[in-house]
Amino acid sequence: MSIARSFFRLAASVLAVAALAPLAQAQERVLNLYSARHYQTDEALYADFTKATGIRINRVEADDAGILARLRAEGTASPADVILLVDAARLWRGEQDGLFQPVKSAVLEQRVPAQLRGGVSEQGTQWFGMSTRARVVVYDKSRFKASDVDTYEKLAGPAMKGQVCIRSGSHPYNLSLFGSLMEHLGPQATENWLKGLVANMARAPKGGDTDQIRAVASGECGVAITNSYYYARLARSTKPEDRAVVEKTGLAFPNQASWGTHVNISGAAVARNARNRDAAVQFLEYLASDSAQRYFADGNNEHPVVASVKPHTALAALGSFKAETVPIAKVGANTAQVQQMLDRVGFK
Ligand code: FE
Numbered sequence: 001m002s003i004a005r006s007f008f009r010l011a012a013s014v015l016a017v018a019a020l021a022p023l024a025q026a027q028e029r030v031l032n033l034y035s036a037r038h039y040q041t042d043e044a045l046y047a048d049f050t051k052a053t054g055i056r057i058n059r060v061e062a063d064d065a066g067i068l069a070r071l072r073a074e075g076t077a078s079p080a081d082v083i084l085l086v087d088a089a090r091l092w093r094g095e096q097d098g099l100f101q102p103v104k105s106a107v108l109e110q111r112v113p114a115q116l117r118g119g120v121s122e123q124g125t126q127w128f129g130m131s132t133r134a135r136v137v138v139y140d141k142s143r144f145k146a147s148d149v150d151t152y153e154k155l156a157g158p159a160m161k162g163q164v165c166i167r168s169g170s171h172p173y174n175l176s177l178f179g180s181l182m183e184h185l186g187p188q189a190t191e192n193w194l195k196g197l198v199a200n201m202a203r204a205p206k207g208g209d210t211d212q213i214r215a216v217a218s219g220e221c222g223v224a225i226t227n228s229y230y231y232a233r234l235a236r237s238t239k240p241e242d243r244a245v246v247e248k249t250g251l252a253f254p255n256q257a258s259w260g261t262h263v264n265i266s267g268a269a270v271a272r273n274a275r276n277r278d279a280a281v282q283f284l285e286y287l288a289s290d291s292a293q294r295y296f297a298d299g300n301n302e303h304p305v306v307a308s309v310k311p312h313t314a315l316a317a318l319g320s321f322k323a324e325t326v327p328i329a330k331v332g333a334n335t336a337q338v339q340q341m342l343d344r345v346g347f348k
Contacts, residue, residue, distance in 0.1 A: 029055040031279045035084040036064045037266060041299030049286050055279050064090035064172050071099045071271065080271040081280040087172035089179060091267050092332025095119055095126040100269035102126055103281055111288040111306050115325065116265055127269035130287045131302035134228040134321065135177045135262045137252045138213050143222045146252045152181060155223060156196025163222030164200040165212040169347035170339060173227060173264060179334035180262045183326045187337060195345045205348055217245040228318060232301035236314040253321035260324035266302065
């Protein structure tokens with residue numbers, strides 16, 4: 001065979017393979033997941049779905065705001081099938097902006113409590129909570145006792161001068177907490193509270209929730225606000241430095257005598273323009289299954305939304321508590337006003 005001829009044959013076979021490639025791709029079932037969940041333990045959660053269904057998960061990760069912005073920019077061309085967000089206010093925002101499509105699923109309606117779901121119409125439900133997390137107070141046991149920090153209100157009081165550590169005010173976890181306070185206290189009292197909180201800060205907001213807990217243990221601050229799972233993660237750790245953090249600190253569930261501790265959710269929705277709608281619904285139903293709920297509980301120390309699935313012992317050991325029952329939609333609606341308050345009181 002001449003060189004020219006063998007080259008021709010090689011080129012022809014490359015072309016043949018190239019022509020087959022799109023076909024092979026079309027046959028492989030893929031689900032495009034836009035996720036704001038940033039927990040490594042979720043890998044196993046997705047792998048199990050693929051193992052059970054043969055559907056590969058193609059994951060795009062960004063924070064909640066980044067995902068919503070991307071969906072808006074992509075419009076009808078968006079490849080997103082499923083959206084996972086870690087904050088109720090952002091889920092509410094996505095619903096308001098028409099980024100989701102309603103889902104009718106007997107499985108989800110049976111397994112996800114009604115108060116943890118998005119808007120309902122004839123066509124179905126906009127989104128479903130899959131796990132919950134409490135926004136709690138961690139304190140230095142050598143400086144304070146639990147009763148010093150048993151309400152969010154106390155964090156803005158004179159006894160907390162120079163003591164408070166908290167991440168950025170405009171982080172979704174905080175926007176939702178402040179949006180919930182606005183629902184309970186009203187806008188003026190909430191702005192005054194925010195002013196008091198800023199005046200009590202031990203340092204300018206920086207880092208994530210775990211950094212705030214560590215700063216309490218190191219003595220930089222006396223109290224901090226954090227999601228419960230970050231503390232449970234440290235409590236489960238066998239590292240001596242993490243053990244020391246847990247030894248030195250206490251945890252309080254605020255507002256047990258009033259409206260209850262603020263609870264946020266991680267939740268899922270089917271994208272407005274999902275091309276793989278059936279697989280997307282299948283994935284949501286999988287997230288509400290006992291085995292997936294166990295991943296939320298054991299992997300990231302969250303509270304499962306399915307009542308029969310128990311939280312991890314490290315989370316349960318932090319104590320049982322009364323959670324607020326404020327409608328999530330109201331918290332979401334308040335966050336735009338909260339952001340303006342943050343600007344006025346200088347909460348970065
Ligand atoms: Fe988180």
